[in-house]
Amino acid sequence: MKPRNAFLSLRGQAIYWCAAILLIFTAFPFFWMVSTSFKSLREIFVYPPYFLPKDFTLANFARLFEQTRFLIYFKNSMFVSTLTVVFTMAIATAGAYSLTRFRFYGREKIASLILFTYMFAPIMIIIPFYVLIKKIGIANTHLALIMAYTAFCLPFSLWLLRTFFQSIPLVLEEAALVDGATRFRAIIHVILPLALPGIIATAIFTFILAWNDYIFVRILITSDKLKTLSVGIADLYNATVIDWGMIMSGGMLITIPVLVFFIFIQRYLIAGWGTGAVKG
Amino acid sequence: MRVSHQNAGILLITPSVFLICALLVYPVLYGVWLSFFKKHSFFPEQKFVGLANYLYLLKDSEFWMSLWYGTFYSVSTIVLQIIIGVIAALILNEAFRGRNFVRGVVLFPYMIPTVVAIILWKWLLNNHFGLVNYLLLAAGIIEDPLSWMGKDHIMTSLVMISVWEFFPFVVLSVLARLQTIPLVLYEAAKVDGAGAWSRFIHVTLPQLRNVLFVVILLRSIWMFTKFDTVWLLTQGGGAEKYIRTLPVFAYMRTFTYYQAGLGSTLAVIMFGILIASTTVYFKMFRREENI
Numbered sequence: 001m002k003p004r005n006a007f008l009s010l011r012g013q014a015i016y017w018c019a020a021i022l023l024i025f026t027a028f029p030f031f032w033m034v035s036t037s038f039k040s041l042r043e044i045f046v047y048p049p050y051f052l053p054k055d056f057t058l059a060n061f062a063r064l065f066e067q068t069r070f071l072i073y074f075k076n077s078m079f080v081s082t083l084t085v086v087f088t089m090a091i092a093t094a095g096a097y098s099l100t101r102f103r104f105y106g107r108e109k110i111a112s113l114i115l116f117t118y119m120f121a122p123i124m125i126i127i128p129f130y131v132l133i134k135k136i137g138i139a140n141t142h143l144a145l146i147m148a149y150t151a152f153c154l155p156f157s158l159w160l161l162r163t164f165f166q167s168i169p170l171v172l173e174e175a176a177l178v179d180g181a182t183r184f185r186a187i188i189h190v191i192l193p194l195a196l197p198g199i200i201a202t203a204i205f206t207f208i209l210a211w212n213d214y215i216f217v218r219i220l221i222t223s224d225k226l227k228t229l230s231v232g233i234a235d236l237y238n239a240t241v242i243d244w245g246m247i248m249s250g251g252m253l254i255t256i257p258v259l260v261f262f263i264f265i266q267r268y269l270i271a272g273w274g275t276g277a278v279k280g
Numbered sequence: 281m282r283v284s285h286q287n288a289g290i291l292l293i294t295p296s297v298f299l300i301c302a303l304l305v306y307p308v309l310y311g312v313w314l315s316f317f318k319k320h321s322f323f324p325e326q327k328f329v330g331l332a333n334y335l336y337l338l339k340d341s342e343f344w345m346s347l348w349y350g351t352f353y354s355v356s357t358i359v360l361q362i363i364i365g366v367i368a369a370l371i372l373n374e375a376f377r378g379r380n381f382v383r384g385v386v387l388f389p390y391m392i393p394t395v396v397a398i399i400l401w402k403w404l405l406n407n408h409f410g411l412v413n414y415l416l417l418a419a420g421i422i423e424d425p426l427s428w429m430g431k432d433h434i435m436t437s438l439v440m441i442s443v444w445e446f447f448p449f450v451v452l453s454v455l456a457r458l459q460t461i462p463l464v465l466y467e468a469a470k471v472d473g474a475g476a477w478s479r480f481i482h483v484t485l486p487q488l489r490n491v492l493f494v495v496i497l498l499r500s501i502w503m504f505t506k507f508d509t510v511w512l513l514t515q516g517g518g519a520e521k522y523i524r525t526l527p528v529f530a531y532m533r534t535f536t537y538y539q540a541g542l543g544s545t546l547a548v549i550m551f552g553i554l555i556a557s558t559t560v561y562f563k564m565f566r567r568e569e570n571i
Contacts, residue, residue, distance in 0.1 A: 012376070015371060015374045015376050016376060018367075018371045019371055019372075019376060019378075019379075019382050022368055022371060022372075022382065022386060023382050023385060023386075025444070026385055026386050026388060026389055026444075026448075027385050027388070029389075029400045029401065029404060029444075030388065030400070032400070032403070032404060032411060033396075033400050033403075036403065044409070045409050047409070047414070048414060048418070049409070049411055049414055091295045091296050091299060092296060094292040094293070094295065094296070095292060095293045095295065095296030095297075097292060098288075098289045098290070098291075098292035098293040099293060101289070102286065102288065102289025102290075102292070103286070103289070104286045104289045104290050105286075107289075107293075110293060110297060113297075113300065113305075114300070117300060117304050117305070118498065118501065119501055119551070119554055119555070119558070120304050120308055121501070121502070121505030121506075121507075121527075121550075122505075122507065123505050123507040123527040123530060123531065123547065123550070124308065124311065124505060124547040124550060124551055125304060125307050125308060125311075127311060127314070127530070127534050127540060127543045127544050127547055128307040128308065128310040128311035128314055128544060128547075129303075129307045130321075130534075130540075131310070131314065131319070131321075131540055132306075132307060132310065134322070135324075147303060148303070150299065150303075151299055151300065151302075151303030151304050152304075154296060154299055154300055155300065155304075158296055183288075208391060211393065212392070212393040212394065214393070214394055214395055214508040214512065215507050215508055215511075219535065229393070229395075230393050230394070230395045231395075233393075233395050233396070233399065234395050234398075234512060234515070237399055237402070237515065237516065238515055238516060244403055244406075244409075247399050247403075248399070248400075248403065251395075251396045251399050251400060254393055254395075254396060255392050255393070255396050258391050258392055258393070259388070259391070259392075262384075262387070262388070262391045263384070266383075266384050266387070
């Protein structure tokens with residue numbers, strides 16, 4: 001589709017205005033966060049506010065690193081999210097492959113079970129989960145967090161991967177098998193390369209889900225050294241004097257990994273992930 | 281594929297099924313069991329009390345208040361998300377320069393950690409130094425700074441922030457569907473003399489019916505059980521009881537008052553409400569081709 005002479009038609013202009021409003025509505029808060037995190041303390045509270053920092057400073061970031069355990073939280077978040085991705089993907093890839101390539105008793109029941117667990121929100125699981133975790137004595141460990149995230153990410157990962165696998169024609173695999181390849185080789189050489197984009201996209205979603213979580217860390221982790229970023233930043237806010245510059249710089253730094261990954265998956269998102277994941 | 285491979289298939293799905301059962305289904309069932317006990321959140325002792333927790337809640341005005349806040353919160357945010365999301369998707373489906381960039385940016389709020397969304401808006405809505413109050417004052421819309429986190433406006437703030445954070449999900453799903461509507465349908469409607477509005481009502485909306493069915497279902501489940509956005513907004517404002525929705529109430533019962541039994545009861549009630557309302561929803565709106 002080529003844009004028709006957009007500047008001349010009334011309709012074209014209207015679309016531009018609407019798009020501009022939409023852009024400001026979604027992006028302006030981010031712009032303000034970035035702008036605030038580079039302002040000096042004096043400028044943050046100046047009235048009327050400046051849109052851009054006049055004397056650009058890194059003091060907020062310096063305070064964030066010196067006065068808080070930001071780097072430890074960051075490391076914890078990375079560790080927990082990465083391991084969650086590894087476990088979830090190993091289990092879900094096998095599961096989704098099974099759901100699309102084999103016929104066995106109860107297969108459709110399993111698929112409905114997966115969809116049904118979409119209804120289990122964190123708040124409904126966390127109370128009994130916490131009591132159980134206490135019972136087996138792994139409260140306040142990263143293991144508990146990784147278990148919770150893996151369980152929580154599994155249903156949607158299985159569902160996404162299932163749609164990706166479904167889109168790969170069976171014929172390709174059968175051809176490889178007919179040519180004498182073992183199933184294992186057929187998977188490695190035929191299916192995996194084709195499914196890789198889907199697997200990467202799903203892995204990134206899992207990562208973002210684990211990275212962004214608040215409730216599980218809040219409840220399962222009590223010692224400060226083990227906290228992850230969401231809770232760490234939320235607690236900065238709960239301090240007696242709110243240091244807005246430092247909080248905004250922290251907020252900006254947690255957002256960056258998410259946005260970097262997001263740019264990777266964006267095209268899957270708009271092109272068809274939506275239909276795949278949503279049209280269950 | 282061949283039936284002889286049945287065992288390999290079962291072997292590969294076993295870890296998934298085991299984890300889902302052990303870490304999702306079992307806790308939920310255990311929660312139902314706990315709801316019949318008086319149980320301290322930290323200490324092991326528990327006492328069977330039968331339906332006492334449920335009966336207690338029936339008479340508890342705080343419970344009914346939280347049910348009302350929760351329902352108001354979900355309904356208002358869902359309606360706004362759907363309206364804004366569909367409009368945004370329609371705009372982003374048009375051809376204009378920079379479209380891919382805008383499409384990407386619009387999805388940002390949905391991807392970021394909730395804690396970032398909250399601190400960002402708390403700063404924008406700050407009484408004295410917030411940009412929103414400044415702009416409203418400068419434009420002459422208000423005469424005194426509004427206390428966005430105070431008891432009169434906190435629900436408005438919460439709804440606004442939640443819509444901002446979650447409407448991209450609607451955009452994403454609707455946009456994906458819009459791209460698959462055959463252009464022929466629009467051309468045929470044009471030939472028949474249908475205007476833009478009439479094309480939207482008679483061509484676009486019926487095509488979106490199925491995707492909206494699923495989007496409304498998922499968003500309702502997720503908004504009704506939304507905890508982090510609501511809880512984080514209540515921190516440090518003093519007006520927390522004016523947005524104490526059901527999930528926040530369940531959390532507080534368990535982790536502020538240490539009544540795990542009562543907390544579980546609330547979780548079970550939430551689950552019951554969800555199952556009942558999705559059943560009704562399916563009965564009312566589901567057509568064969570929906571799922």
